[in-house]
Amino acid sequence: MTLDRLLGARLPGPPAALRRGPFREGAFSSPLHSERRAARTGVLLGLAFAVCFLTGLVSHLVQHPPSWWVWPASPSWLYRVTQGVHVATGLASIPLLLVKLWTVYPKLFAWPPAGSPARLVGRLSLLVLVGASTMQLLTGLVNIAEWYPWAFFFTTTHYWTGWLAIGAVAVHVGAKAPEIRRGLARRGSPAATAGLPAGEATAQAAADDAAETNAVPRRAFVLAGGLAVGAVTLATVGQTVSPLARVSVLGPREPGVGPQRLPVRQTAHKAGTADVGADYRLTVAGPRPLSLSLADLQALPQATERLPITCVEGWSANATWTGVRLADLLEEAGLPRGTEVTVESLQTGGLYRVSTVSPPHARSPRTLLALRLDGEQLAPDHGYPVRLIAPNRPGVMQTKWVTRIAPGSGGIGA
Amino acid sequence: MSTPLTDALRPWWRWLFVLPGLAAVGYGAHGLLTAGGRVPLGSWATWFVGSALLHDLVLAPLWIGLGWLAARWLPRAARPVVAVAAAVSGVLTLVALPFVLARGRDPRNPSFLPRDYGLTLLLVVAAVWALAAVWAAVAVRRARG
Numbered sequence: 001m002t003l004d005r006l007l008g009a010r011l012p013g014p015p016a017a018l019r020r021g022p023f024r025e026g027a028f029s030s031p032l033h034s035e036r037r038a039a040r041t042g043v044l045l046g047l048a049f050a051v052c053f054l055t056g057l058v059s060h061l062v063q064h065p066p067s068w069w070v071w072p073a074s075p076s077w078l079y080r081v082t083q084g085v086h087v088a089t090g091l092a093s094i095p096l097l098l099v100k101l102w103t104v105y106p107k108l109f110a111w112p113p114a115g116s117p118a119r120l121v122g123r124l125s126l127l128v129l130v131g132a133s134t135m136q137l138l139t140g141l142v143n144i145a146e147w148y149p150w151a152f153f154f155t156t157t158h159y160w161t162g163w164l165a166i167g168a169v170a171v172h173v174g175a176k177a178p179e180i181r182r183g184l185a186r187r188g189s190p191a192a193t194a195g196l197p198a199g200e201a202t203a204q205a206a207a208d209d210a211a212e213t214n215a216v217p218r219r220a221f222v223l224a225g226g227l228a229v230g231a232v233t234l235a236t237v238g239q240t241v242s243p244l245a246r247v248s249v250l251g252p253r254e255p256g257v258g259p260q261r262l263p264v265r266q267t268a269h270k271a272g273t274a275d276v277g278a279d280y281r282l283t284v285a286g287p288r289p290l291s292l293s294l295a296d297l298q299a300l301p302q303a304t305e306r307l308p309i310t311c312v313e314g315w316s317a318n319a320t321w322t323g324v325r326l327a328d329l330l331e332e333a334g335l336p337r338g339t340e341v342t343v344e345s346l347q348t349g350g351l352y353r354v355s356t357v358s359p360p361h362a363r364s365p366r367t368l369l370a371l372r373l374d375g376e377q378l379a380p381d382h383g384y385p386v387r388l389i390a391p392n393r394p395g396v397m398q399t400k401w402v403t404r405i406a407p408g409s410g411g412i413g414a
Numbered sequence: 415m416s417t418p419l420t421d422a423l424r425p426w427w428r429w430l431f432v433l434p435g436l437a438a439v440g441y442g443a444h445g446l447l448t449a450g451g452r453v454p455l456g457s458w459a460t461w462f463v464g465s466a467l468l469h470d471l472v473l474a475p476l477w478i479g480l481g482w483l484a485a486r487w488l489p490r491a492a493r494p495v496v497a498v499a500a501a502v503s504g505v506l507t508l509v510a511l512p513f514v515l516a517r518g519r520d521p522r523n524p525s526f527l528p529r530d531y532g533l534t535l536l537l538v539v540a541a542v543w544a545l546a547a548v549w550a551a552v553a554v555r556r557a558r559g
Contacts, residue, residue, distance in 0.1 A: 028478075095505045098473070105474050127466065128439065134465035141509065146518030146526065151457035160445035160453065161462070167438025174432030177425050215485070220494035224501035231502045232509050235538070249534045250510045258525030269522045381523070 006117065013112030028106040031211040032221050035204065036192075038103040039176075039183020041225065045096040046169055048089050049133070053166040055086035059312060060159050062394060063412055065358070073364035076391030080310040083394065084240035087314025090140050091236055095228035097133055099221075122175070129172050132165035144252055144313045155312075239315035255317035259379035262319050265311050265395055268380035271347035273401040280385055282369070285406035287334030294385045297371060300324045305366045311395040321389045323370035326405075327363060335407060338363035342410045343388050346401040354411025355397040361390045369402060477504070491557035492550040499546030503539040510535045 021027065061069050062079065072078070114120035136158065143154050150157075173180065178195050185191035187208050193201035211218045238248025242255040253263045268274040282297060284290040292300075303325050310316040327337040335341075338359045345353045361367050367390040371378065378384040383400030390398065397413050446453050477500075484496055513531040520526060 030481075091509060094509055095501070098469075098505065099501075101469055101474065102477065105470075105478070108470060127463075130469070131462040131466045134469050135462045138465045138468070139461055142512050145512035145516070146520075147512055147515070149517070150461055151454045152461075153452040156449050156452040157446070157458060160442045160449065161458075163438050163442030163445060165442075167435045167440075167442060170431040170435025170438065172435075174428035174430070174435060177428035177431075181425065215490050215493050216497045217494065220497055223494075224498040227498060228501045228505040231506055231542075235506060236509070249529065249538065250506065250513065250531065252513055252527055253525065254528055257528045263525040264523055265526075267520065267523050270520075 007121075008116050008118055011112070011114055011116055011120070013115070019111055022106075022109040023111050025111075027109065030216065031207040031214055032216070032218065033103055033106050034183075034207055034211065035179050036183045036187070036208050037211075037218075037221065038100065039180045041096065041100045041103055042173075042176075042180070043184070045093060045100050046173060048093045048096055049166060049169050051089045052086055052093065052136075053162055055082045055089070056159070056162055058082045059086060059394065060155075063397065065413065070360070071358065071392070073360040073366065073391045076307055076366065078392050079394055080240070080308045080316045080392075083310055083312060084237075084314060084316060087140075087144065088233060088237050088240070090137060092229050092233050094137050094141070095225065095232055097137060099225045099228070101130070125168070125171070125175075128164065129168040132161055132168050136161055136165050146252075146313075240310075242317060251315070252313075253311075253315035255315070259381050260319075260373045260376055262309065262317055262373065262382065263311075263315060264381040265313070266347075266350075266352075266381075266400065268384070268401070271345070271350065271401065273346045274380050276346065276380075276385055276401065280403070282386055282402060283404050284329055284333040285404070286330070288332070290329070290333050294371070297324055297369070297386065301328065302371075303365070303368060305368055305389070305391075307366065307368075307389050307391055309389075309395050309398060310393075320374050321368055321370040322372040322375070323368040323386070323389075325365055326357065326367040326369055326388070326390075327365060329369065329405070330362065333405075339407050340409055341405050341407050342414075343399045343402050344404040344406075344411075345399050346403045352396045352399070352412050355388070355399045356409040356411060356413035357388070357390065358413065361393065364391060366391045473508075489554050489557070491553045495546050495550040495553055499542050503542045506538060506542075507535060 059079075059082065062071050065071065114123060139150070139154065140158065142149065143158070148154065182192055182194055182196075185194075188205065192208070193205055196204060211221075234244070234247060235250040236248050237251070238244035238246070239251035239253040239255070245251075245254050245256060248254075255263065258264050278293075280294055282290075282292045284292075301324070302322055304320060304322045306318060306320050308316050308318045326341075330339055330341065331337055339362055340359055341357050341362055343355050343357055347353050357367065367388070369386050370383075370389045371386060373379070373382055378387060383402070386402045387400040388398055388402055393413075446455070446458060480500060481497070484493055484500075488496060510531055513527055514535055516527050516531065518526070
């Protein structure tokens with residue numbers, strides 16, 4: 001009870017003369033700034049954040065697998081779906097978050113600004129919720145534009161801030177449980193005003209009725225939100241849903257556009273691998289070590305697989321790859337099929353120079369050391385002379401310009 | 415003191431959100447604080463607070479200001495259509511802005527940002543408003559008729 005007294009104690013408010021502009025009573029006239037609209041938009045936004053969080057977590061676990069995590073090689077399109085959904089849902093959350101914040105915006109100017117210590121704590125906790133949500137969506141968007149106007153490493157920051165965001169959303173749902181129950185109840189039903197003092201209940205019911213016939217009515221509000229989500233999605237989702245490639249005119253990538261009609265993330269120029277000479281060798285460590293020239297690799301039995309490249313940035317595209325099966329090569333080197341191996345690139349630096357091929361992918365007959373793309377020799381930007389292409393892996397783990405394969409783990413995916 | 419109308423402990427399911435939520439916030443905060451050089455906290459805090467302020471002090475006032483102007487100058491029947499068109503074109507502009515600015519563009523990688531995003535955005539927004547203008551004219555006419 002002492003705690004109740006303390007938290008509920010009335011704090012001295014600022015002088016009433018300061019109550020101007022947006023702080024005035026009734027400064028925001030639309031009846032759509034309501035508990036009801038906030039709850040209903042919030043359900044959609046909360047679901048979108050849950051999907052973003054889970055798909056993001058999958059991507060993190062694939063790239064930084066703990067010992068208990070197993071990521072299969074089949075179906076080959078699974079990561080393409082989870083990461084495509086991650087970015088598309090994040091983009092769709094931008095209009096949803098803006099709409100949600102609009103519904104509650106007048107609360108920012110509540111008077112007095114903090115009536116009690118409990119209110120003060122409550123408002124500060126909202127800073128965590130709003131800060132984490134807006135930051136995740138804004139930096140996520142700027143990141144897929146490959147623009148890094150910050151000093152932090154994006155993926156680490158996005159991962160930990162993601163925990164902050166989903167946690168703050170969950171706490172908010174719990175804290176607002178009575179409001180959410182009222183907001184989701186049928187309009188005019190007793191449940192829609194349950195727990196409110198009589199005067200407030202009448203006012204809230206009247207406002208919700210007024211929202212139906214407001215100059216900008218509820219139906220326009222719903223239409224605006226729905227069309228905004230639809231427009232953003234349609235304008236960008238073709239970067240991963242290739243039939244919509246021509247429709248998604250604001251997407252940062254277009255499947256089918258790039259060298260050999262396939263988009264590129266890391267160029268050979270940036271990797272310092274633009275001029276691979278005749279002295280190129282692929283070495284495979286093992287009981288019977290191998291050292292193979294490009295001609296040697298071309299002379300080995302070739303396999304052709306249709307597999308997608310999926311960038312963590314949310315674009316993906318299918319392509320037809322031809323090359324030597326990794327499992328065949330491991331066997332040739334005296335290693336059992338399914339041996340966990342590292343694949344090293346010729347590139348001299350970068351976080352993704354080395355990747356680990358886990359047993360399911362090392363064993364899969366669809367995992368290739370590709371020499372050709374859609375029948376042509378690989379373009380330098382696609383990893384000439386040899387790249388790894390495995391089913392169901394993010395693009396950062398599809399190592400290009402491969403020069404060494406060795407048992408063990410290291411780099412990305414270790 | 416009057417008794418509160420709502421019981422802070424109920425509904426019971428709120429704790430299924432609050433407790434795991436607090437744990438997730440704690441885990442995330444711990445991760446950020448121990449990430450070392452990968453997450454310089456000054457830069458992180460700038461984007462954390464800055465993103466919220468960008469909404470609260472720039473985007474929201476801009477939207478509410480436009481709404482105020484619309485309420486003052488537009489016939490009532492046109493306002494729903496204009497609000498919808500403003501929401502759609504506004505959010506498309508916001509999402510496309512980093513691609514229009516194209517600060518990450520690499521002349522050696524033409525597969526990244528393959529279009530003229532400024533022009534494309536302009537055409538899309540123009541199409542949205544052309545449609546809205548027709549729709550608004552019809553709505554105003556109907557309201558008068």
